[in-house]
Amino acid sequence: MKKALIAAASFAMLASKAAADSLKIDFRMNIRNRDERNSLTLTIEGASSETKTRDGFDAATGASMKRSTKTTRTLLFDQQKRQTMPKGLRALLLFPVSDFSLVGKDSLRVEHDAENPRKITVTFNHRGNFYRIESDGKGRLDTESSFSIAEGIMEQKDGVFVTKEEFRTEQPESAAPDMDKIEFTADKRSESAEKPYTGKLRIKEKDGILTISGKLGQ
Secondary structure (H helix, E strand, O other): OHHHHHHHHHHHHHHHOOOEEEEEEEEEEEOOOOOOOOEEEEEEEEOOOEEEEEEOEEOOOOEEOOOHHHHHHHHHEOOOOOEOOOHHHHHHOOHHHOOOHHHHHOOOEEEEOOOOOOOEEEEEEEOOEEEEEEOOOOOEEEOOOOEEEEOOOEEEEOOEEEEOHHHOOOOOOOOOOOOOOOOOEEOOOOOOOOOOOEOEEEEEEEOOEEEEEEEEEO
């Protein structure tokens, strides 16, 4: 445990320095059932160093074992607090390191295109926002074009985020919003970010196992 905490602290420290030249992501999430094999592996590569951390959910503490929640938030912004990647990407990365109940709370949905199963659409809500992530026909996610966001369409009630009345379907409050009532905008890095994480990731889903992998560069 002590070694794990030291490694996590070192990983977070490297991320906080914004010294990474690239970020490698290896994501595995069972979207149907609780699964101890759910994991998020992040590899931060700098000019002269590389730090790799494999993380998962710690049921004993109710948090990520190696602080990926904090690390991904640190990576989301540069030293001037400018966004370096889509907010939706960071939010999606939280699922494997969170309790499985988050899948229901955030209404995570993964759909394949009827004519081309390699084309995948992921939707979910997180802390007031609703996210849509769409791959191309080859199952690739582009940080510059695949992510979109509808901000402020959720509200918190009794500790749970629910769809605001004006955006609801006829389903219960916790259901996904009526897609015809919301307006999406591009979700991507700030144009002025000094070192944004850009590139393409591979996304796949088979038998309820969602995987995302690839490397983003600066």
